[in-house]
Amino acid sequence: MSGLTFDTVDVSYDDRAAVVGFSNEVASGEWVGLIGPNGAGKSSLLRAVAGLTDSDGVISVDGRPLAAMSIRERARHVAYVAQNPITPEDMSAFDYVLLGRWPYVGRFGAESSRDRKAVDEVFERLRLIDFRERRLGELSGGERQRIVLARALAQETSVLLLDEPTSALDIGHQQQALELVTELRCHQQLTVVAAMHDLTLAGIYSDRLVMLDDGIVVADGSAAEVLTAERLGDVYHVCVTVDIDPDDGAVVVVPRRGFPVDGS
Amino acid sequence: MTSTGSAARWYVAAVALLVASIMLGASIGAAGPAAWRVPLALLDHLPLISIDAGISEIDWNIIWKIRMPRVVLGMLVGGMLSIGGASYQGVFRNPLVDPYLLGAAAGAGLGAIIVLTIARDTTSNWTVDPVPVAAFCGAMLTVFVTYLVGSGYRGSGQSGTTLVLAGVAVTAFVTAVQTYILQRNADVVREVFAWILGRLSSASWSDVRLCLPYIAVSVIILFAMRRHLDLLRVGDEEANALGMSVGRTRLIVVAAATLGTAAAVGVSGLIGFVGLVVPHVVRLAVGSSYRNLIPLSFLVGASFLILADIPGRTLQGGAETPIGVVTAFLGAPFFIYLLRTRAAQVAQ
Numbered sequence: 001m002s003g004l005t006f007d008t009v010d011v012s013y014d015d016r017a018a019v020v021g022f023s024n025e026v027a028s029g030e031w032v033g034l035i036g037p038n039g040a041g042k043s044s045l046l047r048a049v050a051g052l053t054d055s056d057g058v059i060s061v062d063g064r065p066l067a068a069m070s071i072r073e074r075a076r077h078v079a080y081v082a083q084n085p086i087t088p089e090d091m092s093a094f095d096y097v098l099l100g101r102w103p104y105v106g107r108f109g110a111e112s113s114r115d116r117k118a119v120d121e122v123f124e125r126l127r128l129i130d131f132r133e134r135r136l137g138e139l140s141g142g143e144r145q146r147i148v149l150a151r152a153l154a155q156e157t158s159v160l161l162l163d164e165p166t167s168a169l170d171i172g173h174q175q176q177a178l179e180l181v182t183e184l185r186c187h188q189q190l191t192v193v194a195a196m197h198d199l200t201l202a203g204i205y206s207d208r209l210v211m212l213d214d215g216i217v218v219a220d221g222s223a224a225e226v227l228t229a230e231r232l233g234d235v236y237h238v239c240v241t242v243d244i245d246p247d248d249g250a251v252v253v254v255p256r257r258g259f260p261v262d263g264s
Numbered sequence: 265m266t267s268t269g270s271a272a273r274w275y276v277a278a279v280a281l282l283v284a285s286i287m288l289g290a291s292i293g294a295a296g297p298a299a300w301r302v303p304l305a306l307l308d309h310l311p312l313i314s315i316d317a318g319i320s321e322i323d324w325n326i327i328w329k330i331r332m333p334r335v336v337l338g339m340l341v342g343g344m345l346s347i348g349g350a351s352y353q354g355v356f357r358n359p360l361v362d363p364y365l366l367g368a369a370a371g372a373g374l375g376a377i378i379v380l381t382i383a384r385d386t387t388s389n390w391t392v393d394p395v396p397v398a399a400f401c402g403a404m405l406t407v408f409v410t411y412l413v414g415s416g417y418r419g420s421g422q423s424g425t426t427l428v429l430a431g432v433a434v435t436a437f438v439t440a441v442q443t444y445i446l447q448r449n450a451d452v453v454r455e456v457f458a459w460i461l462g463r464l465s466s467a468s469w470s471d472v473r474l475c476l477p478y479i480a481v482s483v484i485i486l487f488a489m490r491r492h493l494d495l496l497r498v499g500d501e502e503a504n505a506l507g508m509s510v511g512r513t514r515l516i517v518v519a520a521a522t523l524g525t526a527a528a529v530g531v532s533g534l535i536g537f538v539g540l541v542v543p544h545v546v547r548l549a550v551g552s553s554y555r556n557l558i559p560l561s562f563l564v565g566a567s568f569l570i571l572a573d574i575p576g577r578t579l580q581g582g583a584e585t586p587i588g589v590v591t592a593f594l595g596a597p598f599f600i601y602l603l604r605t606r607a608a609q610v611a612q
């Protein structure tokens with residue numbers, strides 16, 4: 001069994017449950033979009049996979065439970081891009097991406113030439129060569145976002161977790177970043193789980209959408225199955241119409257004025 | 265690539281500065297040989313080199329037994345406080361902290377005060393001076409208590425903030441105890457003050473031997489951890505997600521920095537501002553990467569303290585100015601300047 005599997009995963013803070021009984025199988029190379037309103041538990045789930053918060057149940061990568069791995073080993077399997085990553089202003093882009101090699105370098109040793117080569121390759125693949133020696137503080141939000149993505153790719157993991165990867169980007173850079181992930185995913189069999197707020201983009205780029213509400217899965221399937229006006233009204237308390245593009249079947253969620261028909 | 269090249273130049277400059285500082289520190293003093301003869305005499309005593317420096321046995325003793333221990337101690341203490349400050353700044357991701365943050369200074373002060381007041385009579389004929397030992401133990405113990413208190417909470421994770429707050433609380437408590445003891449023993453206030461303000465003037469080779477092992481261990485560990493400190497710059501969470509055990513790293517760095525700081529404080533008293541200001545000066549030159557910051561802070565801090573010790577030797581004729589006064593006198597205005605010009609970076 002390959003990819004990322006969840007077996008009744010619970011995440012709770014003190015007594016409050018953030019994710020309840022989450023079970024799912026993400027195939028190797030699949031892109032799953034995690035959607036749901038604020039506080040639904042999307043970040044909690046991603047953070048549990050990255051080992052940043054305690055969880056019950058079993059999460060495994062390629063059949064191996066993450067709990068059985070050391071944190072260095074986990075970092076060789078799972079890369080995590082936070083929603084608002086800290087990017088030290090005067091760190092160079094190269095040094096920042098080089099941090100992605102941390103799970104591979106010796107305990108105190110310097111990075112090997114192999115690590116540097118891996119980083120150079122990532123810069124090349126993402127067409128970021130020009131930014132190599134630039135300081136992070138001098139980059140635009142979109143450029144910085146790509147550097148952060150580059151760091152995650154330098155980790156050479158099979159699973160990539162993205163927490164709202166495009167929330168700070170304009171529409172053009174959003175698309176650029178998502179296209180990039182798509183390209184890489186095909187290129188190297190990357191399994192992607194991305195929490196996203198833009199439902200239309202989530203639908204277009206994901207193979208499958210999983211919708212959470214209050215820590216519970218309320219829908220799981222293709223964009224057309226998950227994104228219905230009725231369900232969105234129920235879960236998000238929002239008034240929308242959902243159009244399906246007749247040419248390519250893309251699901252477009254359009255906000256409308258007015259109050260939703262209350263589902264409860 | 266340009267950045268590594270310029271860093272190399274800064275290393276050369278820092279080593280040159282240190283050598284010059286050592287020469288200067290050995291050459292200047294109230295009594296003794298003409299200053300220009302001293303570097304020659306030092307060279308003469310290096311293996312395989314023989315120069316006629318033209319100085320007497322007595323002059324050489326002044327150089328070797330009085331000035332050199334002072335220079336070497338200044339080098340070790342200054343380097344240690346700076347590297348300790350840089351490490352603390354890294355581990356707490358706060359450029360405004362110094363190695364006394366978790367109570368090392370207060371604890372050392374309390375240790376020294378206890379010996380100077382309560383146990384002065386019983387220990388006056390000991391062969392080993394108990395003051396540095398008590399200061400060392402006081403510093404280690406206080407930071408240990410801070411660590412126990414500060415890492416006790418689980419709620420907010422092992423963030424550095426709770427440790428810093430615990431440091432504030434423990435420092436306040438220990439300082440209160442200090443004040444209480446001093447009030448009941450007003451006769452030793454002068455002596456305690458002399459100790460607190462820091463001094464290298466009475467330095468001997470035995471002081472150097474006393475602190476060297478601890479400082480050496482500390483410096484080696486901190487040097488080895490400099491990449492960990494770089495990774496910590498992206499935050500606890502992401503460092504963790506990249507495979508570093510943040511809690512353990514913080515513990516190792518704090519323990520190592522505290523060990524060396526306690527040893528330095530034990531032999532020299534509380535010399536302020538070095539650990540705060542020197543890493544900043546180095547940052548201005550080579551940037552914030554700990555890969556360069558750690559080694560360069562040691563070199564620059566060592567030079568700074570050797571040089572800061574020189575004006576005190578002659579400033580007031582007979583009575584020497586405590587070196588802690590000199591460093592604070594130079595350091596505080598510079599620190600204010602940093603605050604005003606770099607407030608934006610400091611805030612992030």
Ligand SMILES: Nc1ncnc2c1ncn2[C@@H]1O[C@H](COP(=O)(O)OP(=O)(O)OP(=O)(O)O)[C@@H](O)[C@H]1O
Pocket residue numbers: 013016017018036037038039040041042043044045
């Ligand atoms: N560190 C924490 N301590 C306590 N409760 C938390 C913590 N982090 C999240 N929660 C709670 O857990 C629930 C799920 O939060 P989570 O961040 O996973 O939601 P989310 O789906 O990512 O929301 P958003 O879309 O706003 O990012 C929320 O009720 C939140 O208040």
Ligand SMILES: [Mg+2]
Pocket residue numbers: 042043044163195
């Ligand atoms: Mg979130």
